[in-house]
Amino acid sequence: MARIIVVTSGKGGVGKTTTSASISTGLAKHGQKTVVIDFDVGLRNLDLIMNCERRVVYDFVNVIQGEATLNQALIKDKRVDGLYILPASQTREKEALTKEGVEKVINELSGTFDYIVCDSPAGIEHGALMALYHADEAIVVTNPEVSSVRDSDRILGILQSKSKRAENGLEPAKEHLLLTRYNPERVDKGEMLSVQDVEEILAIPLLGVIPESQVVLNASNQGLPVILEEDSDAGQAYEDAVARLLGEEREHRFLTAQRKGFFSRMFKGA
Amino acid sequence: MSFLNYFKGKKPKSASVAKERLQIIVAHERGQRAQPDYLPQLQQELVEVIRKYVQISDDMVQVDVDRNDHCSVLELNVTLPEK
Numbered sequence: 001m002a003r004i005i006v007v008t009s010g011k012g013g014v015g016k017t018t019t020s021a022s023i024s025t026g027l028a029k030h031g032q033k034t035v036v037i038d039f040d041v042g043l044r045n046l047d048l049i050m051n052c053e054r055r056v057v058y059d060f061v062n063v064i065q066g067e068a069t070l071n072q073a074l075i076k077d078k079r080v081d082g083l084y085i086l087p088a089s090q091t092r093e094k095e096a097l098t099k100e101g102v103e104k105v106i107n108e109l110s111g112t113f114d115y116i117v118c119d120s121p122a123g124i125e126h127g128a129l130m131a132l133y134h135a136d137e138a139i140v141v142t143n144p145e146v147s148s149v150r151d152s153d154r155i156l157g158i159l160q161s162k163s164k165r166a167e168n169g170l171e172p173a174k175e176h177l178l179l180t181r182y183n184p185e186r187v188d189k190g191e192m193l194s195v196q197d198v199e200e201i202l203a204i205p206l207l208g209v210i211p212e213s214q215v216v217l218n219a220s221n222q223g224l225p226v227i228l229e230e231d232s233d234a235g236q237a238y239e240d241a242v243a244r245l246l247g248e249e250r251e252h253r254f255l256t257a258q259r260k261g262f263f264s265r266m267f268k269g270a
Numbered sequence: 271m272s273f274l275n276y277f278k279g280k281k282p283k284s285a286s287v288a289k290e291r292l293q294i295i296v297a298h299e300r301g302q303r304a305q306p307d308y309l310p311q312l313q314q315e316l317v318e319v320i321r322k323y324v325q326i327s328d329d330m331v332q333v334d335v336d337r338n339d340h341c342s343v344l345e346l347n348v349t350l351p352e353k
Contacts, residue, residue, distance in 0.1 A: 146288050153296045157303045190283025197289045201296055 002110040005117050005245075006135040006173075008159070010151030012122030014143045015180040018216060019238075020119035021049045022227035023139065026242030028083035029227075032114040035074065037105075038088035039131035040121035041097055047087045050077065051223025061089035064101030070108055079228065084113075097130045106134050124158055133164050137174040137245075139207060143181045144193040149201055152177075156204065176207035178241060183212045184257040195255060208241030210234050211254040305335055316346070324350055 007020040017040075024036035037060060038046035047053040052075045058068035063086075070086075077083035086105075089096065109116050120131035132138060138159050142152045156175060160166055165173050179198055186192035199206055210216075215232040219225065227242070229235035233254050240250045313333040320326055332347040 146292055149292050150295060153299065190285045193285050193288055197285065201292050
């Protein structure tokens with residue numbers, strides 16, 4: 001039985017797809033057979049971030065509607081063993097993701113994979129509900145910014161009332177906070193909510209803090225999950241998060257501002 | 271003025287303003303989330319019953335459920351129009 005993880009946030013543009021790509025890549029690197037599913041029907045982007053956009057032949061909706069088998073639709077990642085991508089459909093209506101159809105696909109994947117990562121679309125509409133419905137665990141991606149924190153709380157409420165686990169009265173899905181685009185310098189200046197602030201408001205356990213970093217855009221430009229940029233702060237922060245997801249205890253890094261030396265201050269204008 | 275403020279340094283930092291605002295709105299929204307889902311309909315029907323006797327608008331009836339450890343209290347507030 002696979003462990004099902006939803007990557008969700010409510011708000012758009014906070015880093016769900018970036019996170020889904022890196023977490024699934026990280027899990028596969030740890031030897032876990034992993035499939036990452038794009039639930040954003042009509043606005044597919046995971047394929048671009050994972051650099052397989054030209055290899056998409058069949059998609060999630062084709063499988064649901066019986067026009068292709070799972071094996072035909074799954075794309076095997078070329079960099080990491082044991083990693084597969086199930087792309088979203090680009091043309092169809094969001095309602096094409098029926099509850100029964102999604103369930104059938106998840107059950108089938110569940111037999112052969114260790115982890116199923118569901119990349120949720122933004123919002124709280126049908127696609128987002130389908131993505132979180134089967135979740136055993138939820139990674140709530142949040143930026144240290146008011147609208148993102150509020151939307152995260154909203155999606156947590158939906159997870160607690162509308163997921164399969166909630167409907168069946170089972171143990172609730174395990175919740176994880178992943179704070180992205182964190183800028184310790186601005187936190188020091190009192191211009192940005194701190195990790196502690198967000199933890200206090202949302203009151204869920206912290207999985208990781210991804211520092212705001214130019215590496216993230218550079219990686220997505222090239223279709224490289226940022227976790228594979230192993231020398232970068234953001235890549236290492238994702239690697240830590242994956243290790244924690246797998247039960248390892250790791251100290252949180254990149255939470256404090258780096259003191260700038262005299263020369264860099266002189267030449268980079270502080 | 272801004273010159274003096276600079277030395278006083280009294281202006282609250284925007285992050286603490288953000289935190290305070292979030293704590294309030296999140297607590298409020300969680301409270302609403304915990305309400306039973308029949309509440310809006312109950313409110314609507316109550317308004318209709320009261321309207322048989324007094325002319326009131328929808329927002330003049332407030333229905334809330336307060337939950338304590340041992341019991342829940344259904345709180346009903348009706349504002350009557352001035353005569």
